[in-house]
Amino acid sequence: MLRNSRTERLVALVLVAPFLAIYLLAFVYPTVQMFRISFTDAPLIGAGRWVGLDNYLRLDNDPMFRRALWNTAYFVLMTVVPGTLIALLIALGVSRLKGRFQAIVLALFFLPYILPVSVVYLIWDWTLNFQFGIAMHVLDWLGIPRVPVFKSRVWFLPAVAGVTIWWTAGFSILLFLAGLRSIPVEIYEAAALDNSTRWTTFRRITWPLLWPITSLVFTIQLILQLKIFDQVYLFSIGGRPNDNMVLVYYVFQKAFQQNQGGRAAAVAVTLFVLVVVVSVLQFQLLRFAERRRR
Amino acid sequence: MNAMAAQRWNFWGGIITALTLVWAILWAFPLYWGVISSLKPDDEVIRPYIELWPETPTLENYISALTTTQIGAWYVNSVAVAVGVTIITIFISMLCGYAISQLRFPGRIVLWWLILASFMVPTSALIINHFVLVANLGLLNSWAGIMLPQLIHPVIIIVYKQFFDQVPKDFREAAVMDNASEFGILFKIYMPMNWGVTTALSIVCFIWTWNAFLWPFLSVTRTEMMTITVGITQVNDAFGVYYARQLSAAVLAGLPVALAYLFFQRRVTEAITLSAGIKG
Numbered sequence A: 001m002l003r004n005s006r007t008e009r010l011v012a013l014v015l016v017a018p019f020l021a022i023y024l025l026a027f028v029y030p031t032v033q034m035f036r037i038s039f040t041d042a043p044l045i046g047a048g049r050w051v052g053l054d055n056y057l058r059l060d061n062d063p064m065f066r067r068a069l070w071n072t073a074y075f076v077l078m079t080v081v082p083g084t085l086i087a088l089l090i091a092l093g094v095s096r097l098k099g100r101f102q103a104i105v106l107a108l109f110f111l112p113y114i115l116p117v118s119v120v121y122l123i124w125d126w127t128l129n130f131q132f133g134i135a136m137h138v139l140d141w142l143g144i145p146r147v148p149v150f151k152s153r154v155w156f157l158p159a160v161a162g163v164t165i166w167w168t169a170g171f172s173i174l175l176f177l178a179g180l181r182s183i184p185v186e187i188y189e190a191a192a193l194d195n196s197t198r199w200t201t202f203r204r205i206t207w208p209l210l211w212p213i214t215s216l217v218f219t220i221q222l223i224l225q226l227k228i229f230d231q232v233y234l235f236s237i238g239g240r241p242n243d244n245m246v247l248v249y250y251v252f253q254k255a256f257q258q259n260q261g262g263r264a265a266a267v268a269v270t271l272f273v274l275v276v277v278v279s280v281l282q283f284q285l286l287r288f289a290e291r292r293r294r
Numbered sequence B: 001m002n003a004m005a006a007q008r009w010n011f012w013g014g015i016i017t018a019l020t021l022v023w024a025i026l027w028a029f030p031l032y033w034g035v036i037s038s039l040k041p042d043d044e045v046i047r048p049y050i051e052l053w054p055e056t057p058t059l060e061n062y063i064s065a066l067t068t069t070q071i072g073a074w075y076v077n078s079v080a081v082a083v084g085v086t087i088i089t090i091f092i093s094m095l096c097g098y099a100i101s102q103l104r105f106p107g108r109i110v111l112w113w114l115i116l117a118s119f120m121v122p123t124s125a126l127i128i129n130h131f132v133l134v135a136n137l138g139l140l141n142s143w144a145g146i147m148l149p150q151l152i153h154p155v156i157i158i159v160y161k162q163f164f165d166q167v168p169k170d171f172r173e174a175a176v177m178d179n180a181s182e183f184g185i186l187f188k189i190y191m192p193m194n195w196g197v198t199t200a201l202s203i204v205c206f207i208w209t210w211n212a213f214l215w216p217f218l219s220v221t222r223t224e225m226m227t228i229t230v231g232i233t234q235v236n237d238a239f240g241v242y243y244a245r246q247l248s249a250a251v252l253a254g255l256p257v258a259l260a261y262l263f264f265q266r267r268v269t270e271a272i273t274l275s276a277g278i279k280g
Helices: A006-035 A054-060 A061-094 A099-114 A117-127 A136-143 A153-181 A187-193 A196-225 A232-238 A247-257 A261-293 B001-037 B059-067 B071-102 B107-120 B123-136 B143-151 B154-167 B169-175 B183-191 B195-211 B212-219 B228-234 B245-261 B263-277
Strands: none
Touching: A006 A261, A006 B071, A006 B107, A006 B143, A006 B183, A054 A261, A061 A153, A061 A247, A061 B001, A099 A153, A099 B001, A099 B169, A099 B245, A099 B263, A117 A153, A117 A232, A117 B001, A117 B228, A117 B245, A136 A187, A153 A196, A153 A232, A153 B263, A187 A196, A196 A261, A232 A247, A247 A261, A247 B123, A247 B212, A261 B123, B001 B245, B059 B071, B059 B245, B071 B107, B071 B143, B071 B154, B071 B183, B071 B195, B071 B228, B071 B245, B107 B154, B123 B143, B123 B212, B143 B212, B154 B195, B154 B263, B169 B183, B169 B212, B183 B195, B195 B245, B195 B263, B212 B228, B228 B245, B245 B263
C-alpha cells in the first residue's frame, strides 16, 4: 500500500501535539523541577540556594520523617494484605450469584469505591462519632467501652485503614471477578466429577489460576496506599496530625504549612522513588501475567 | 457426582450465598445510615438509641445546606471542572492513541514508552511543583488551575491504542483507496467504531475528576472556588456541628457519581477493569 510518509508525519504531529504539550508542561516540567529544588533551600514559591545533598542528609536525623515513613509502612501493611484477602473472599461469594441478583449484590460492595473521599470521611466520622455514632451504640450493647477512634493514637491508623479497605475494596473485587470469570467452567466440572471438596477445588484450581490477578491487585493496592493522604488529613481535622504523619502529609506540611519547598521536595523525591520501584515491579508482573494468559 | 455429595455441596453453597448477602447488607449499611441520618430533624439525629427510619422525615437539612453554605457554587465548580477535564482528556488521549496505533512517525516508540513510564509516577509527589507552576501561570483559585494537572491520564491513551489496534486493517485500506484523509478515517471510522470505549472512559474520567481531593484542595483557597468534594469538608459552623446538615451535604456531593455508576454500571465496571490492564 502506498503511503505518503511526509503527510503522515505531519498528521501524526498534529494529533500528538495537544497531549504532548500538556504532558511536557504539567508533567515532565514539574518532575524535573521537583528533583532540582530538592537540592536547594527554596521556599514554596521563589528561588533558593544550592545546598547539595543537605535536604536528604537531614531526613536521616528527622524524627518526623521517620514517623511518616513508619506510619506509611504500617498503614500499607494494614490495608494491602487484609484488603486483598477480603476482596478475594467477597469476589468468591459474589461470583456464585447469577444475573440481576449478582449485579445488585456487587453494587452494594462497589458503591463506596465510586464515592469521593470526603463523603466517605463524613459518613464514617458520623458512624464512629464518639457521642452519637451508631457504632458506639453497638459497642455499648456489646458491653465494650466506647473509644474516641479518630482522637486515639492507637486506633487512628487501624481505623483509617479499615475505612480505606471499605472504600477501595470494590475495585479489587472487580478485578478478582474478571479473573474468576476467565477460569474455564470445564475445570470445575472435572473437579466436581472427581468429588473434590470445596476447599481442595479452591486450593488446587482457583487460587493458582487466580494468582496473576492476586499479585496485580496486591501491587496496585501497594502503590495506592503508599500515596495515602486524603483520609489521614480529613480524619486528623481537629485531631493530632503529627501523631498520624504519613509521607504525602509530610510533603504537604513542609511545603504548604512550613514554606520549605526544598526540604519538602526531598521527601517527595523519596516517595517518588519508592513508588516507581514498586511500579516497575508491578509492570513486570503484569507482563508476566499477560504472557501466561495467552 | 453422587447424590449425597450434590446435597452437601448445595447445603454449603446456600450458606455461603446467605453469608455473602448478609455481608453485602452490612457493607452498605453505613451508606444507608448516612442517607437516613440526613433525613432526620436535628433532635432525632442525636437520640441515644438506634432508629433505622426517621420518625418525621424532613428535607430541612438539605434546604439548610443549600441555603446557608456555598454548595451551589461548589456544584457549579465541580461540574465545570469534571466536564472540562473529561472532554479535554478524552479528546487529546484519543488523538494521541490513534497516532500511536495507526501512524508511523519518528519518535513513536519513545512516546509510547514515555506514556507507559508516566503510568508509574505518583502525581501526589508532584504537588509542590504543580502548585508552583499553576501559581506562576496565575491560575490558582480558577477552574483552569484545578484542571491542568488532572488532564494527564496515560491509561486512557493506552486503552485507546489497544482498541484502535484491534480495528481490522481492511477498513483503513478501503478508506485510503477512497482518498479519505487521516482525520476523516479517525472521526468517521475509528471513533464511531469505538463509541462504547469512549462512553465508558468518559464516565470514569468524570468520576475520577469529581472525586479528586488533594489537588483541588491545594490549588483553591477561596471558599467560593472550591469543588464540592473539598468544600463539604472545609466549612464548619461557628455554632457547633450540625451532623445531619453535614451528611446531607455529603449526600449531595456523592449523588452525581453514585447515579453515574448506577445508570452505567456495566460501562463503569468495564472501564475500571480496562484501566487496570485487564480485559474484562
